[in-house]
Amino acid sequence: MAENIKAKRHDELGLSDEKVLEMYRTMLLARKIDERMWLLNRAGKIPFVISCQGQEAAQVGASFALDREKDYVLPYYRDMGVVLTFGMTAKDLMLSAFAKAEDPNSGGRQMPGHFGQKKNRIVTGSSPVTTQVPHAVGIALAGRMDGQDLVTFVTFGEGSSNQGDFHEGANFAGVHKLPVIFMCENNKYAISVPIEKQLACKNVSDRAIGYGMPGYTVDGNDPLEVYKVVKEAVERGRRGEGPTLIETISYRLTAHSSDDDDRAYRSREEVEEAKKKDPVYTFGLYLKETGLLTDELEKQITDDIMQIVNEATDYAEKAPYAEPESALKHVYAE
Ligand SMILES: Cc1ncc(C[n+]2csc(CCOP(=O)(O)OP(=O)(O)O)c2C)c(N)n1
Ligand SMILES: [Mg+2]
Numbered sequence: 001m002a003e004n005i006k007a008k009r010h011d012e013l014g015l016s017d018e019k020v021l022e023m024y025r026t027m028l029l030a031r032k033i034d035e036r037m038w039l040l041n042r043a044g045k046i047p048f049v050i051s052c053q054g055q056e057a058a059q060v061g062a063s064f065a066l067d068r069e070k071d072y073v074l075p076y077y078r079d080m081g082v083v084l085t086f087g088m089t090a091k092d093l094m095l096s097a098f099a100k101a102e103d104p105n106s107g108g109r110q111m112p113g114h115f116g117q118k119k120n121r122i123v124t125g126s127s128p129v130t131t132q133v134p135h136a137v138g139i140a141l142a143g144r145m146d147g148q149d150l151v152t153f154v155t156f157g158e159g160s161s162n163q164g165d166f167h168e169g170a171n172f173a174g175v176h177k178l179p180v181i182f183m184c185e186n187n188k189y190a191i192s193v194p195i196e197k198q199l200a201c202k203n204v205s206d207r208a209i210g211y212g213m214p215g216y217t218v219d220g221n222d223p224l225e226v227y228k229v230v231k232e233a234v235e236r237g238r239r240g241e242g243p244t245l246i247e248t249i250s251y252r253l254t255a256h257s258s259d260d261d262d263r264a265y266r267s268r269e270e271v272e273e274a275k276k277k278d279p280v281y282t283f284g285l286y287l288k289e290t291g292l293l294t295d296e297l298e299k300q301i302t303d304d305i306m307q308i309v310n311e312a313t314d315y316a317e318k319a320p321y322a323e324p325e326s327a328l329k330h331v332y333a334e
Pocket of ligand 1: 078127128129156157158159160161187189190191252256
């Protein structure tokens, strides 16, 4: 009985069996690319990694609720699950990690995690955190002025929700009822600073009322819950009812980046405890309980993904660097 109720969760959301398997596949692909990047970093082959691990459900669940043909995403550095859903490939991401000329994000000029790909409506971000928020608001305004039916989706960490850019962007979107979805990926830390030292209010979503929009806090380890709330926000936005603030609660399973040692500020027990709710694992369990994911299919999906990751790694490692003469390209008008 319990299984039957559970089995209906994605049906009730209008998600087909194929769609939820695609969600799982995208989450697992993000995880496996990320894991490979850590190995490459520790082997001295790539300079830097900033991980999505622990946040794949929030990223993929949300992105599946958007229209990949119409909407714009303004991801932050952990959003591998968002950019993969919007059409970036494992090869593209590896080219960025190896800083090669063919990297679609910046031609190997930016640090990894600075996503941007025009053809897939992934808007280039900047290193100062939260600058993408006012950009998302501006694009939503431009879309309205042009009579386009689009929603913008912007993400940021909970630490970043303390930056002025968030408050200014949220206020403007609220006043003008712009179709913006603000999604805060609360992973409980801003580098070494725990959530208790970041916010005086209980939830980031509590701030929504100040900007005249609804605010929701959801389980960021559950892609279906995130899908549901983002889907509703998309519909509100398209109806002209304005923005929504969504906070997804998860846990950063890795150190802040490959240059951080998190043993300095959090216990191993805490990390091990969080791993029990690892979204890739728990969503896999859901799919097994519903009978969609068999051991055989799981192995096949994992094998396919590992082949994609291996090929992407080999390709990017062998790809050429940018020509030194091109260093000023995209810097000055030509
Ligand atoms: C304006 C600005 N201040 C500081 C930094 C350095 N910095 C980079 S990431 C980060 C932590 C952000 O934490 P959070 O928003 O919670 O995102 P998370 O890394 O946890 O996903 C900081 C302080 C920066 N990039 N930009
Ligand atoms: Mg954080």
